[in-house]
Amino acid sequence: MSVFGKIRFVIKGDNISRLLKLIFDENITCAGLSENSGTLTGQCSLKDSYPLERACIDLDLEYEFQEDKSLVSAVRWLWGRKGILVGALVGTLLVTFLSNTVLKINVIGGDEKLAEDIVDFLETKGVTYGSFMPQLDFFDLEISMKQELDQVAWVGMYDTGGTLNVDVVPATETPNVSQHRLPSDLVAARDGQIVRAEVYGGQLAVPVGSGVHKGQLLVSGEVKLSEDKTVFRRSVGKIYAEYTDKAVFECPFVSERKIVDEQEAFKQKYLSFFSLDIPLFTSSPSDELYQTDEHISKLSFLGMKLPVGIKTVNCTPYEFRPVRYTRKQATAEVYKLKSNYETNLLSDCEIKDSEEHLTVDETGVKLTVSYTVVSDIALEKEILLK
Amino acid sequence: MNSMVEKIRKMFYMNSCISVLDNKQVLVENCKSLLECNEILVRIVAAGYIVEVWGRGLTTNNYSSGSVMVKGEIQSVSVTKRGERK
Incomplete structure:
Protein backbone atom coordinates (compact mmCIF):
# COMPACT_ATOMS: atom_id res chain seq x y z
CA MET A 1 0.00 0.00 0.00
CA SER A 2 1.50 3.32 -1.04
CA VAL A 3 1.36 6.44 1.02
CA PHE A 4 0.11 9.06 -1.40
CA GLY A 5 -1.92 6.83 -3.70
CA LYS A 6 -1.43 5.20 -7.06
CA ILE A 7 -3.67 5.08 -10.12
CA ARG A 8 -3.86 2.28 -12.67
CA PHE A 9 -5.17 3.62 -15.92
CA VAL A 10 -6.40 2.19 -19.22
CA ILE A 11 -6.69 4.74 -22.00
CA LYS A 12 -8.21 3.95 -25.39
CA GLY A 13 -8.37 6.04 -28.54
CA ASP A 14 -6.61 7.15 -31.68
CA ASN A 15 -4.40 9.84 -30.21
CA ILE A 16 -2.22 7.68 -27.99
CA SER A 17 0.96 9.06 -29.61
CA ARG A 18 -0.10 12.62 -28.84
CA LEU A 19 -0.93 11.57 -25.32
CA LEU A 20 2.57 10.09 -24.93
CA LYS A 21 4.01 13.38 -26.11
CA LEU A 22 1.85 15.25 -23.64
CA ILE A 23 2.92 12.92 -20.84
CA PHE A 24 6.51 13.68 -21.70
CA ASP A 25 6.01 17.42 -22.18
CA GLU A 26 4.07 17.93 -18.98
CA ASN A 27 6.40 15.72 -16.94
CA ILE A 28 3.64 13.35 -15.87
CA THR A 29 5.51 10.57 -14.14
CA CYS A 30 4.24 7.21 -15.32
CA ALA A 31 5.33 3.65 -14.82
CA GLY A 32 4.59 0.48 -16.72
CA LEU A 33 3.46 2.30 -19.87
CA SER A 34 2.49 -0.14 -22.56
CA GLU A 35 0.48 0.39 -25.72
CA ASN A 36 -1.34 -2.46 -27.32
CA SER A 37 -3.82 -2.08 -30.17
CA GLY A 38 -4.60 1.51 -29.37
CA THR A 39 -4.90 0.89 -25.63
CA LEU A 40 -2.40 2.47 -23.27
CA THR A 41 -2.06 0.99 -19.84
CA GLY A 42 0.14 2.15 -17.00
CA GLN A 43 0.34 3.58 -13.55
CA CYS A 44 0.86 7.02 -12.16
CA SER A 45 0.64 8.78 -8.83
CA LEU A 46 -2.64 10.21 -7.60
CA LYS A 47 -1.22 13.70 -7.99
CA ASP A 48 -0.29 13.10 -11.64
CA SER A 49 -3.65 11.52 -12.43
CA TYR A 50 -5.34 14.92 -12.60
CA PRO A 51 -3.23 16.36 -15.51
CA LEU A 52 -3.44 12.94 -17.18
CA GLU A 53 -7.20 12.98 -16.94
CA ARG A 54 -7.25 16.52 -18.32
CA ALA A 55 -5.03 15.42 -21.20
CA CYS A 56 -7.36 12.51 -21.95
CA ILE A 57 -10.33 14.87 -22.06
CA ASP A 58 -8.45 17.32 -24.30
CA LEU A 59 -7.47 14.53 -26.73
CA ASP A 60 -10.93 12.96 -26.64
CA LEU A 61 -9.66 9.64 -25.30
CA GLU A 62 -11.60 7.06 -23.35
CA TYR A 63 -10.03 6.52 -19.99
CA GLU A 64 -10.60 4.39 -16.98
CA PHE A 65 -8.81 5.10 -13.71
CA GLN A 66 -8.62 2.64 -10.85
CA GLU A 67 -7.24 3.80 -7.55
CA ASP A 68 -5.06 1.41 -5.58
CA LYS A 69 -5.30 1.26 -1.80
CA SER A 70 -3.18 3.89 -0.15
CA LEU A 71 -2.93 5.85 3.04
CA VAL A 72 -4.53 8.84 1.33
CA SER A 73 -7.43 6.76 0.06
CA ALA A 74 -7.84 5.24 3.53
CA VAL A 75 -7.94 8.73 5.05
CA ARG A 76 -10.42 9.79 2.36
CA TRP A 77 -12.54 6.73 3.14
CA LEU A 78 -12.46 7.56 6.81
CA TRP A 79 -13.23 11.21 6.12
CA GLY A 80 -16.47 10.09 4.52
CA ARG A 81 -17.31 8.19 7.72
CA LYS A 82 -16.83 10.87 10.34
CA GLY A 83 -18.60 8.79 12.97
CA ILE A 84 -15.71 6.34 13.09
CA LEU A 85 -13.21 9.19 13.39
CA VAL A 86 -15.21 10.89 16.12
CA GLY A 87 -15.71 7.58 17.92
CA ALA A 88 -12.00 6.78 17.77
CA LEU A 89 -11.14 10.27 18.98
CA VAL A 90 -13.67 10.15 21.81
CA GLY A 91 -12.50 6.65 22.73
CA THR A 92 -8.89 7.76 22.84
CA LEU A 93 -9.74 10.81 24.93
CA LEU A 94 -11.90 8.72 27.24
CA VAL A 95 -9.21 6.10 27.77
CA THR A 96 -6.62 8.83 28.39
CA PHE A 97 -8.96 10.62 30.79
CA LEU A 98 -10.02 7.52 32.69
CA SER A 99 -6.50 6.18 33.04
CA ASN A 100 -5.52 9.46 34.70
CA THR A 101 -8.57 9.73 36.91
CA VAL A 102 -9.26 8.24 40.33
CA LEU A 103 -11.97 5.66 39.65
CA LYS A 104 -11.46 3.53 42.70
CA ILE A 105 -9.72 3.98 46.04
CA ASN A 106 -8.34 0.66 47.18
CA VAL A 107 -7.23 0.52 50.81
CA ILE A 108 -4.90 -2.40 51.42
CA GLY A 109 -4.58 -3.45 55.05
CA GLY A 110 -6.75 -2.49 58.00
CA ASP A 111 -10.44 -3.06 58.48
CA GLU A 112 -13.49 -1.52 56.81
CA LYS A 113 -13.73 1.24 59.41
CA LEU A 114 -10.14 2.30 58.74
CA ALA A 115 -10.78 2.17 54.99
CA GLU A 116 -13.78 4.46 55.43
CA ASP A 117 -11.75 6.83 57.62
CA ILE A 118 -8.99 6.97 55.00
CA VAL A 119 -11.48 7.65 52.18
CA ASP A 120 -13.06 10.42 54.30
CA PHE A 121 -9.64 11.85 55.10
CA LEU A 122 -8.64 11.85 51.42
CA GLU A 123 -11.91 13.62 50.61
CA THR A 124 -11.03 16.40 53.06
CA LYS A 125 -7.72 16.76 51.20
CA GLY A 126 -9.57 17.08 47.89
CA VAL A 127 -8.84 13.54 46.71
CA THR A 128 -12.08 11.95 45.62
CA TYR A 129 -13.46 9.95 42.75
CA GLY A 130 -12.72 11.87 39.59
CA SER A 131 -9.59 13.61 40.88
CA PHE A 132 -6.83 14.03 38.33
CA MET A 133 -4.18 11.46 39.28
CA PRO A 134 -1.01 13.31 38.09
CA GLN A 135 -1.94 16.28 40.27
CA LEU A 136 -1.88 14.24 43.48
CA ASP A 137 1.15 14.67 45.69
CA PHE A 138 1.43 11.18 47.19
CA PHE A 139 4.36 12.11 49.44
CA ASP A 140 2.49 15.02 51.00
CA LEU A 141 -0.67 12.95 51.43
CA GLU A 142 1.24 10.13 53.09
CA ILE A 143 2.88 12.48 55.59
CA SER A 144 -0.35 14.27 56.47
CA MET A 145 -2.19 10.94 56.81
CA LYS A 146 0.43 9.63 59.22
CA GLN A 147 0.27 12.83 61.23
CA GLU A 148 -3.48 13.25 61.38
CA LEU A 149 -4.81 9.69 61.55
CA ASP A 150 -3.86 8.04 64.85
CA GLN A 151 -4.93 4.61 63.66
CA VAL A 152 -2.35 4.67 60.84
CA ALA A 153 1.21 3.59 61.63
CA TRP A 154 2.57 3.62 58.09
CA VAL A 155 1.03 4.40 54.72
CA GLY A 156 2.18 4.17 51.12
CA MET A 157 0.27 5.40 48.11
CA TYR A 158 0.60 4.50 44.45
CA ASP A 159 -1.63 4.33 41.41
CA THR A 160 -2.33 1.54 38.98
CA GLY A 161 -4.37 2.88 36.08
CA GLY A 162 -7.51 4.44 37.50
CA THR A 163 -7.10 2.86 40.92
CA LEU A 164 -5.54 4.77 43.78
CA ASN A 165 -3.97 2.22 46.11
CA VAL A 166 -3.44 3.12 49.75
CA ASP A 167 -1.26 0.56 51.48
CA VAL A 168 -1.75 0.92 55.23
CA VAL A 169 -0.20 -0.62 58.30
CA PRO A 170 -2.68 0.05 61.11
CA ALA A 171 -1.39 1.22 64.46
CA THR A 172 -1.46 -1.30 67.30
CA GLU A 173 -4.28 -0.52 69.69
CA THR A 174 -3.05 0.80 73.03
CA PRO A 175 -4.87 -0.28 76.21
CA ASN A 176 -7.16 2.26 77.77
CA VAL A 177 -5.25 4.18 80.36
CA SER A 178 -6.93 6.55 82.75
CA GLN A 179 -5.93 10.09 82.00
CA HIS A 180 -6.90 11.29 85.46
CA ARG A 181 -3.83 10.44 87.47
CA LEU A 182 -2.95 13.90 88.63
CA PRO A 183 -3.91 14.88 92.18
CA SER A 184 -7.16 16.78 92.23
CA ASP A 185 -9.81 18.41 94.42
CA LEU A 186 -13.56 18.33 94.05
CA VAL A 187 -15.19 21.76 94.08
CA ALA A 188 -18.83 22.82 94.00
CA ALA A 189 -20.25 23.41 90.52
CA ARG A 190 -23.06 25.59 91.95
CA ASP A 191 -24.53 26.94 95.15
CA GLY A 192 -26.46 24.48 97.30
CA GLN A 193 -26.81 22.59 100.57
CA ILE A 194 -24.96 19.31 100.98
CA VAL A 195 -27.37 16.50 101.69
CA ARG A 196 -25.26 13.42 101.00
CA ALA A 197 -21.62 12.65 100.28
CA GLU A 198 -19.92 9.62 98.82
CA VAL A 199 -16.14 10.05 98.95
CA TYR A 200 -13.94 7.35 97.39
CA GLY A 201 -10.71 9.30 97.32
CA GLY A 202 -9.48 12.43 99.07
CA GLN A 203 -10.70 14.06 102.23
CA LEU A 204 -14.19 15.58 102.68
CA ALA A 205 -13.73 19.27 103.40
CA VAL A 206 -17.33 20.29 104.22
CA PRO A 207 -19.78 18.62 106.58
CA VAL A 208 -23.08 17.22 105.33
CA GLY A 209 -25.88 19.71 105.91
CA SER A 210 -23.76 22.80 105.34
CA GLY A 211 -24.34 25.24 102.52
CA VAL A 212 -21.70 25.72 99.84
CA HIS A 213 -20.99 28.34 97.21
CA LYS A 214 -19.99 27.77 93.66
CA GLY A 215 -16.28 26.95 93.49
CA GLN A 216 -15.98 26.02 97.17
CA LEU A 217 -13.73 23.07 98.01
CA LEU A 218 -15.76 19.97 98.76
CA VAL A 219 -13.21 17.16 98.78
CA SER A 220 -9.54 17.90 99.17
CA GLY A 221 -6.82 15.90 97.41
CA GLU A 222 -4.26 17.08 99.93
CA VAL A 223 -4.30 14.47 102.67
CA LYS A 224 -2.32 15.05 105.81
CA LEU A 225 -1.06 11.72 107.09
CA SER A 226 0.90 13.16 109.99
CA GLU A 227 2.11 16.54 111.06
CA ASP A 228 5.07 16.53 108.76
CA LYS A 229 3.79 14.26 106.03
CA THR A 230 1.26 15.29 103.43
CA VAL A 231 0.33 13.36 100.31
CA PHE A 232 -1.64 14.45 97.28
CA ARG A 233 -4.28 12.17 95.85
CA ARG A 234 -6.91 12.25 93.23
CA SER A 235 -10.29 13.08 94.78
CA VAL A 236 -13.10 10.84 93.68
CA GLY A 237 -16.63 11.01 94.96
CA LYS A 238 -20.16 12.26 94.60
CA ILE A 239 -21.38 15.18 96.63
CA TYR A 240 -25.14 15.60 96.45
CA ALA A 241 -26.57 18.99 97.21
CA GLU A 242 -30.04 20.43 97.25
CA TYR A 243 -30.57 23.60 95.28
CA THR A 244 -33.29 25.45 93.43
CA ASP A 245 -33.42 25.68 89.67
CA LYS A 246 -35.71 28.09 87.90
CA ALA A 247 -37.04 27.54 84.40
CA VAL A 248 -39.43 29.64 82.29
CA PHE A 249 -41.54 28.16 79.47
CA GLU A 250 -43.45 30.40 77.09
CA CYS A 251 -45.95 29.85 74.33
CA PRO A 252 -47.22 32.86 72.40
CA PHE A 253 -50.78 32.75 71.08
CA VAL A 254 -49.49 33.38 67.55
CA SER A 255 -46.31 31.68 66.44
CA VAL A 323 -50.32 29.13 63.96
CA ARG A 324 -52.84 30.56 66.37
CA TYR A 325 -53.26 28.85 69.75
CA THR A 326 -56.16 29.09 72.12
CA ARG A 327 -55.40 29.64 75.75
CA LYS A 328 -56.00 25.97 76.46
CA GLN A 329 -53.71 24.85 73.63
CA ALA A 330 -50.98 27.32 74.69
CA THR A 331 -51.18 26.05 78.27
CA ALA A 332 -50.88 22.46 77.05
CA GLU A 333 -47.89 23.51 74.93
CA VAL A 334 -45.99 25.06 77.87
CA TYR A 335 -46.62 21.97 79.98
CA LYS A 336 -45.29 19.91 77.11
CA LEU A 337 -42.14 22.06 77.10
CA LYS A 338 -41.84 21.60 80.85
CA SER A 339 -42.12 17.86 80.49
CA ASN A 340 -39.41 17.85 77.80
CA TYR A 341 -37.14 19.96 80.00
CA GLU A 342 -37.51 17.58 82.93
CA THR A 343 -36.92 14.57 80.72
CA ASN A 344 -33.88 15.94 78.95
CA LEU A 345 -32.13 18.26 81.39
CA LEU A 346 -33.17 17.11 84.84
CA SER A 347 -32.98 13.39 84.21
CA ASP A 348 -29.85 13.05 86.39
CA CYS A 349 -31.42 15.01 89.20
CA GLU A 350 -33.84 14.03 91.86
CA ILE A 351 -36.70 16.54 91.86
CA LYS A 352 -37.72 17.07 95.48
CA ASP A 353 -40.28 19.75 94.91
CA SER A 354 -41.48 22.12 92.21
CA GLU A 355 -43.47 25.31 92.39
CA GLU A 356 -45.34 26.47 89.31
CA HIS A 357 -46.56 29.92 88.49
CA LEU A 358 -48.71 30.27 85.37
CA THR A 359 -49.33 33.74 83.94
CA VAL A 360 -51.49 34.59 80.96
CA ASP A 361 -51.41 37.93 79.16
CA GLU A 362 -52.48 39.15 75.72
CA THR A 363 -49.31 37.78 74.01
CA GLY A 364 -49.30 34.26 75.38
CA VAL A 365 -48.91 31.88 78.28
CA LYS A 366 -45.84 31.88 80.51
CA LEU A 367 -45.04 29.13 83.01
CA THR A 368 -42.35 29.74 85.61
CA VAL A 369 -41.25 26.67 87.54
CA SER A 370 -38.97 26.66 90.57
CA TYR A 371 -37.49 23.21 91.06
CA THR A 372 -35.94 22.02 94.25
CA VAL A 373 -33.58 19.32 93.12
CA VAL A 374 -30.84 17.13 94.53
CA SER A 375 -27.91 16.27 92.32
CA ASP A 376 -24.16 15.71 92.29
CA ILE A 377 -22.44 19.10 92.23
CA ALA A 378 -18.85 17.91 92.55
CA LEU A 379 -16.49 19.14 89.87
CA GLU A 380 -12.93 17.84 89.57
CA LYS A 381 -10.15 20.41 89.64
CA GLU A 382 -6.51 19.54 89.29
CA ILE A 383 -4.05 20.54 92.00
CA LEU A 384 -1.11 22.39 90.55
CA LEU A 385 2.09 21.35 92.27
CA LYS A 386 5.51 22.97 92.04
CA MET B 1 30.30 22.20 -38.75
CA ASN B 2 28.85 18.89 -37.58
CA SER B 3 31.92 18.11 -35.49
CA MET B 4 31.56 21.57 -33.89
CA VAL B 5 27.95 20.84 -32.94
CA GLU B 6 29.02 17.48 -31.54
CA LYS B 7 31.70 19.13 -29.44
CA ILE B 8 29.24 21.68 -28.02
CA ARG B 9 26.77 18.91 -27.23
CA LYS B 10 29.46 16.96 -25.46
CA MET B 11 30.63 20.04 -23.57
CA PHE B 12 27.14 20.82 -22.24
CA TYR B 13 26.18 17.20 -21.66
CA MET B 14 23.45 17.38 -24.29
CA ASN B 15 24.20 13.94 -25.72
CA SER B 16 21.84 11.14 -25.08
CA CYS B 17 23.07 8.42 -22.78
CA ILE B 18 21.79 4.91 -23.30
CA SER B 19 22.43 2.28 -20.61
CA VAL B 20 21.53 -1.34 -21.17
CA LEU B 21 21.27 -3.72 -18.25
CA ASP B 22 21.41 -7.33 -19.42
CA ASN B 23 18.37 -7.94 -21.55
CA LYS B 24 16.02 -6.55 -18.94
CA GLN B 25 16.30 -2.83 -18.91
CA VAL B 26 17.30 0.08 -21.13
CA LEU B 27 17.68 3.56 -19.70
CA VAL B 28 17.69 6.45 -22.14
CA GLU B 29 18.68 9.77 -20.64
CA ASN B 30 18.39 13.19 -22.17
CA CYS B 31 15.57 12.27 -24.49
CA LYS B 32 12.86 14.51 -25.83
CA SER B 33 9.76 12.50 -26.51
CA LEU B 34 8.20 9.10 -26.54
CA LEU B 35 6.83 8.21 -29.93
CA GLU B 36 5.59 4.74 -29.40
CA CYS B 37 5.49 2.20 -26.65
CA ASN B 38 3.89 -1.13 -27.28
CA GLU B 39 4.82 -4.60 -26.09
CA ILE B 40 7.44 -5.23 -28.76
CA LEU B 41 8.70 -1.76 -29.68
CA VAL B 42 9.49 1.44 -27.84
CA ARG B 43 10.55 4.44 -29.89
CA ILE B 44 12.17 7.32 -28.16
CA VAL B 45 13.28 10.64 -29.59
CA ALA B 46 16.68 11.44 -28.14
CA ALA B 47 18.99 14.34 -28.92
CA GLY B 48 19.46 14.04 -32.67
CA TYR B 49 18.68 10.32 -32.69
CA ILE B 50 15.71 8.02 -32.53
CA VAL B 51 16.26 5.09 -30.20
CA GLU B 52 14.28 1.97 -30.93
CA VAL B 53 14.09 -0.76 -28.34
CA TRP B 54 12.77 -4.09 -29.57
CA GLY B 55 11.74 -6.92 -27.33
CA ARG B 56 8.88 -8.70 -25.64
CA GLY B 57 6.56 -7.48 -22.87
CA LEU B 58 8.08 -4.01 -22.91
CA THR B 59 6.86 -1.34 -20.53
CA THR B 60 8.03 2.23 -20.26
CA ASN B 61 8.60 4.31 -17.16
CA ASN B 62 9.50 7.97 -17.02
CA TYR B 63 10.41 8.57 -13.41
CA SER B 64 12.22 11.83 -14.11
CA SER B 65 11.89 14.38 -16.88
CA GLY B 66 14.04 13.77 -19.94
CA SER B 67 14.66 10.13 -19.26
CA VAL B 68 12.85 6.93 -20.10
CA MET B 69 13.38 3.48 -18.72
CA VAL B 70 12.25 0.54 -20.79
CA LYS B 71 11.74 -2.74 -18.98
CA GLY B 72 10.97 -6.14 -20.38
CA GLU B 73 12.84 -8.75 -22.41
CA ILE B 74 15.14 -6.65 -24.58
CA GLN B 75 16.12 -8.13 -27.89
CA SER B 76 17.78 -5.18 -29.64
CA VAL B 77 18.47 -1.50 -29.34
CA SER B 78 18.93 0.49 -32.51
CA VAL B 79 19.98 4.10 -32.81
CA THR B 80 19.10 6.00 -35.97
CA LYS B 81 20.09 9.56 -36.73
CA ARG B 82 17.04 11.73 -37.09
CA GLY B 83 16.20 12.57 -40.68
CA GLU B 84 18.22 9.61 -41.99
CA ARG B 85 15.67 6.98 -41.25
CA LYS B 86 14.88 4.79 -44.17
Missing part, protein backbone atom coordinates in the same frame (compact mmCIF):
# COMPACT_ATOMS: atom_id res chain seq x y z
CA GLU A 256 -44.72 30.31 63.25
CA ARG A 257 -44.59 26.61 62.80
CA LYS A 258 -42.93 24.37 60.20
CA ILE A 259 -45.57 22.58 58.18
CA VAL A 260 -44.31 19.67 56.03
CA ASP A 261 -46.51 18.77 53.09
CA GLU A 262 -45.89 15.05 52.56
CA GLN A 263 -48.46 14.81 49.78
CA GLU A 264 -46.54 17.23 47.57
CA ALA A 265 -43.29 15.26 47.91
CA PHE A 266 -41.52 14.45 44.64
CA LYS A 267 -38.30 12.89 43.40
CA GLN A 268 -35.52 14.41 41.32
CA LYS A 269 -33.01 12.23 39.55
CA TYR A 270 -29.45 13.14 38.61
CA LEU A 271 -26.83 11.34 36.59
CA SER A 272 -23.94 11.20 39.02
CA PHE A 273 -20.67 11.23 37.06
CA PHE A 274 -17.70 11.40 39.40
CA SER A 275 -18.37 14.54 41.43
CA LEU A 276 -20.68 15.96 38.79
CA ASP A 277 -24.46 15.75 39.11
CA ILE A 278 -26.24 16.15 35.79
CA PRO A 279 -29.98 16.76 36.22
CA LEU A 280 -32.23 14.27 34.46
CA PHE A 281 -35.21 16.58 34.58
CA THR A 282 -36.15 19.69 32.74
CA SER A 283 -38.58 21.45 35.04
CA SER A 284 -37.03 23.74 37.60
CA PRO A 285 -38.61 23.65 41.06
CA SER A 286 -40.34 26.68 42.45
CA ASP A 287 -38.89 28.85 45.17
CA GLU A 288 -40.48 26.79 47.90
CA LEU A 289 -38.47 25.39 50.78
CA TYR A 290 -37.71 21.69 50.66
CA GLN A 291 -36.30 19.18 53.03
CA THR A 292 -34.25 16.74 51.03
CA ASP A 293 -33.06 13.19 51.36
CA GLU A 294 -30.44 11.82 48.96
CA HIS A 295 -29.72 8.32 47.78
CA ILE A 296 -27.12 7.23 45.19
CA SER A 297 -27.22 3.89 43.43
CA LYS A 298 -23.90 3.37 41.68
CA LEU A 299 -23.27 1.14 38.72
CA SER A 300 -20.95 -1.77 39.29
CA PHE A 301 -18.78 -3.66 36.85
CA LEU A 302 -17.32 -7.05 37.80
CA GLY A 303 -17.99 -6.28 41.44
CA MET A 304 -16.26 -2.92 41.28
CA LYS A 305 -18.43 0.10 41.96
CA LEU A 306 -18.03 2.71 39.27
CA PRO A 307 -18.14 6.42 40.01
CA VAL A 308 -21.20 6.65 37.80
CA GLY A 309 -24.73 6.20 39.00
CA ILE A 310 -28.15 7.63 39.53
CA LYS A 311 -28.71 10.00 42.40
CA THR A 312 -32.25 10.28 43.67
CA VAL A 313 -33.23 13.26 45.78
CA ASN A 314 -36.53 13.07 47.63
CA CYS A 315 -37.84 16.60 48.02
CA THR A 316 -40.58 17.34 50.52
CA PRO A 317 -41.82 20.92 50.50
CA TYR A 318 -42.39 22.73 53.77
CA GLU A 319 -43.27 26.19 54.88
CA PHE A 320 -43.52 28.20 58.02
CA ARG A 321 -47.09 29.18 58.69
CA PRO A 322 -48.45 31.31 61.51
